[in-house]
Amino acid sequence: MSNKTILIRxxxxxxxxxxxxxxxxxxxxxxxxxxxxxxxxxxxxxRAVIEQWLESKRTQEVKL
Structure with a gap:
C-alpha cells in the first residue's frame, strides 16, 4: 500500500x-x-498536519 501525501491549498x-x-x-x-x-x-x-493541528485545538478547548 502506498502512502500518498494529500495536500490542501x-x-x-x-x-x-x-x-x-x-x-x-x-x-x-x-x-x-x-x-x-x-x-x-x-x-x-x-492534510494530515492540518488534521493533527485541529485535533490539538479541540483538545485545548476542552481542557479550558
Missing part, C-alpha cells in the same frame, strides 16, 4: 475553516498554525 483551507486567507497567513506568521510547504509555485499544507 489555501483557498480550500479557507472554506474548510471558515476564515479568510489573511487570517490563515496571520496564524502562520504568529506560529499559531503549521507553516505550509512550498513546491515550486504551489503553496499547500499536508
Amino acid at each position: 489555501c483557498g480550500d483551507l479557507t472554506k474548510e475553516l471558515g476564515v479568510s486567507k489573511s487570517t490563515i497567513w496571520r496564524w502562520c506568521r504568529s506560529g499559531e498554525m503549521p507553516k505550509p510547504l512550498q513546491l515550486g509555485r504551489i503553496i499547500a499544507w499536508e
Whole structure:
C-alpha cells in the first residue's frame, strides 16, 4: 500500500475553516498554525498536519 501525501491549498483551507486567507497567513506568521510547504509555485499544507493541528485545538478547548 502506498502512502500518498494529500495536500490542501489555501483557498480550500479557507472554506474548510471558515476564515479568510489573511487570517490563515496571520496564524502562520504568529506560529499559531503549521507553516505550509512550498513546491515550486504551489503553496499547500499536508492534510494530515492540518488534521493533527485541529485535533490539538479541540483538545485545548476542552481542557479550558
